[in-house]
Amino acid sequence: MKTLAFIAVCAILGAIARYLQALVVTDIVGGPFPWDILSINVLGSFAMGFLFFETLERINVSPEARTGLLTGFLGAYTTFSTYTFGALRLLEHGAFAMGFGYLLGSVVLGLAATTFGAWLSRSRSGA
Numbered sequence: 001m002k003t004l005a006f007i008a009v010c011a012i013l014g015a016i017a018r019y020l021q022a023l024v025v026t027d028i029v030g031g032p033f034p035w036d037i038l039s040i041n042v043l044g045s046f047a048m049g050f051l052f053f054e055t056l057e058r059i060n061v062s063p064e065a066r067t068g069l070l071t072g073f074l075g076a077y078t079t080f081s082t083y084t085f086g087a088l089r090l091l092e093h094g095a096f097a098m099g100f101g102y103l104l105g106s107v108v109l110g111l112a113a114t115t116f117g118a119w120l121s122r123s124r125s126g127a
Helices: 002-028 035-058 063-077 080-092 096-123
Strands: none
Touching: 002 035, 002 063, 035 063, 035 080, 035 096, 080 096
16 A cells, blocks of 8 residues: 555656656647657666666665655656657658657667666665
8 A cells, every 4th residue: 555655756756747747848848749758768768767767776765755756756757658649640640750850869869868867876886
């Protein structure tokens, strides 16, 4: 029950963070390309790679809090459904190159950010 409470609270915070970031990025960049979703996916991927190992190998947190952070917060913050919806919006408007570029860019940049976050966590002194 404690784990579920952590997940629920962290998911609320992750959803709020996602919404606020989307507003800020859209206000700054605008345009048809879903920069808001791409920025959320890349930052969330980095955070997953970094925090997974930080909370496993370096930072002493309870299993419940770790699950709340990784599953609750990051699960609500980055969602695949909005990633694919962003691509669908572009494809439906005939922006095929932009849509497929967004799909590929999200996967490549997301994987790179996850890898960088994991590398950064593991390469810090004291590991």
